[in-house]
Amino acid sequence: MAIDKIYDDIPGTVVFDSDQAIKGYHLNQFCISLRLAPNREAFKADPQNYIDQFPMTPEQREAALNQEWNLLLELGGNIYYTSKLAAFHGINFQNLAGLMTGMGSDYRDMMIAGGRNIDGNRYQSEWDEK
Amino acid sequence: MAYISSGVACSHVPALGVASDTGIANDDYYGPIFKGFEFSKQWIENEKPDVIFLVYNDHCTAFDARIIPTFALGCASEYVPADEGWGPRPVPVVQGHRELSAHIAQSLILDSFDITIMNEMEVDHGLTVPLTMMFGQPDEWPCPVVPLAVNVVQYPAPLGSRCYALGKAIRTAIESYPDNLKVCVFGTGGMSHQLQHKRAGLINSEWDDRFMNLLVNEPEKGASIDHIEYLREAGSEGIELVMWHVMRGALNEQVEEVHRFYHVPASNTAVGHLILENK
Numbered sequence: 120m121a122i123d124k125i126y127d128d129i130p131g132t133v134v135f136d137s138d139q140a141i142k143g144y145h146l147n148q149f150c151i152s153l154r155l156a157p158n159r160e161a162f163k164a165d166p167q168n169y170i171d172q173f174p175m176t177p178e179q180r181e182a183a184l185n186q187e188w189n190l191l192l193e194l195g196g197n198i199y200y201t202s203k204l205a206a207f208h209g210i211n212f213q214n215l216a217g218l219m220t221g222m223g224s225d226y227r228d229m230m231i232a233g234g235r236n237i238d239g240n241r242y243q244s245e246w247d248e249k
Numbered sequence: 250m251a252y253i254s255s256g257v258a259c260s261h262v263p264a265l266g267v268a269s270d271t272g273i274a275n276d277d278y279y280g281p282i283f284k285g286f287e288f289s290k291q292w293i294e295n296e297k298p299d300v301i302f303l304v305y306n307d308h309c310t311a312f313d314a315r316i317i318p319t320f321a322l323g324c325a326s327e328y329v330p331a332d333e334g335w336g337p338r339p340v341p342v343v344q345g346h347r348e349l350s351a352h353i354a355q356s357l358i359l360d361s362f363d364i365t366i367m368n369e370m371e372v373d374h375g376l377t378v379p380l381t382m383m384f385g386q387p388d389e390w391p392c393p394v395v396p397l398a399v400n401v402v403q404y405p406a407p408l409g410s411r412c413y414a415l416g417k418a419i420r421t422a423i424e425s426y427p428d429n430l431k432v433c434v435f436g437t438g439g440m441s442h443q444l445q446h447k448r449a450g451l452i453n454s455e456w457d458d459r460f461m462n463l464l465v466n467e468p469e470k471g472a473s474i475d476h477i478e479y480l481r482e483a484g485s486e487g488i489e490l491v492m493w494h495v496m497r498g499a500l501n502e503q504v505e506e507v508h509r510f511y512h513v514p515a516s517n518t519a520v521g522h523l524i525l526e527n528k
């Protein structure tokens with residue numbers, strides 16, 4: 120029996136479940152390899168060659184090289200992994216959130232003002248109405 | 250015999266470690282957070298636990314996608330702070346307590362908790378940030394630590410009710426250890442936060458407040474919160490809060506809340522902190 124994805128109606132959220140984890144395995148292993156300095160240097164020296172050590176899909180490969188942060192999550196990436204790729208590019212967690220939300224530097228101001236309110240952000244239907 | 254005297258709940262936001270390590274813990278942004286832990290530093294200096302049992306999650310540092318144990322108990326003599334991509338945190342190596350760890354491992358498995366045993370393990374901010382918040386910047390951490398790493402990165406994390414039951418089994422294990430050790434249990438992570446995709450930045454302070462009240466006063470009800478509620482109401486990364494139930498399960502039914510602190514934001518996260526004493 121397939122797993123019931125009762126979380127699919129949460130807007131703007133990709134739950135890193137078993138299916139996503141299987142899909143994103145090599146992508147995530149590529150990202151986490153950048154935790155270590157020698158790997159970061161190798162990736163910097165020859166991005167194409169370095170990334171080809173990880174047998175991910177062409178779509179994942181393109182998304183990684185083009186820094187498409189939301190697409191990476193949709194293709195099986197997990198934020199704790201993709202954030203290592205972001206860090207490689209000098210992007211910290213908060214700036215990464217600014218990119219994923221499309222808010223840029225307004226994101227930090229939203230957080231200081233108390234964060235994204237839960238009201239209107241529980242169900243996809245609430246986003247569709249907007 | 251060993252016994253559990255108290256519990257500490259504490260967020261483990263990496264930015265707090267960075268703030269402490271780079272000397273900006275007193276600035277306008279971080280100052281109010283560290284101020285909220287001044288009481289805690291004094292409290293733990295008086296409490297003087299012999300051992301800390303610390304429940305945390307690894308953020309693909311010791312465990313990347315290759316190996317994902319749901320519960321992994323540290324049984325090493327020491328735990329070295331890991332390089333998470335910016336060099337290891339400049340904090341002391343964490344000393345373990347192998348004999349106590351070994352005893353707990355055996356007791357838990359015979360109590361139907363089939364944990365993974367880690368005889369070597371690097372530790373990341375999930376473990377070291379709570380130590381920083383509670384002890385500041387000592388040359389050495391004042392007591393050994395027994396770490397328990399819980400998977401909360403790949404869904405599903407263990408159920409809250411299971412974490413709570415594990416806390417009870419940890420208590421049974423500790424209370425059957427022959428040496429007279431005073432143990433403080435830490436539950437870390439949370440509170441509401443979402444780091445990913447378009448809903449990143451979600452904070453739900455009302456829900457966090459309710460969660461803390463349930464945890465303190467109606468722990469079984471708190472432990473029965475469904476995964477979907479964490480994901481929807483507390484954000485996709487808010488599910489880290491299941492780890493607080495392990496701590497709570499290890500304490501008495503009735504506890505005294507001696508300290509509570511809550512602050513928004515630290516980076517992307519609501520910081521929550523409780524100190525509970527066994528009555």
Ligand SMILES: [Fe+2]
Nearest residue numbers: 306375438489
């Ligand atoms: Fe965490």
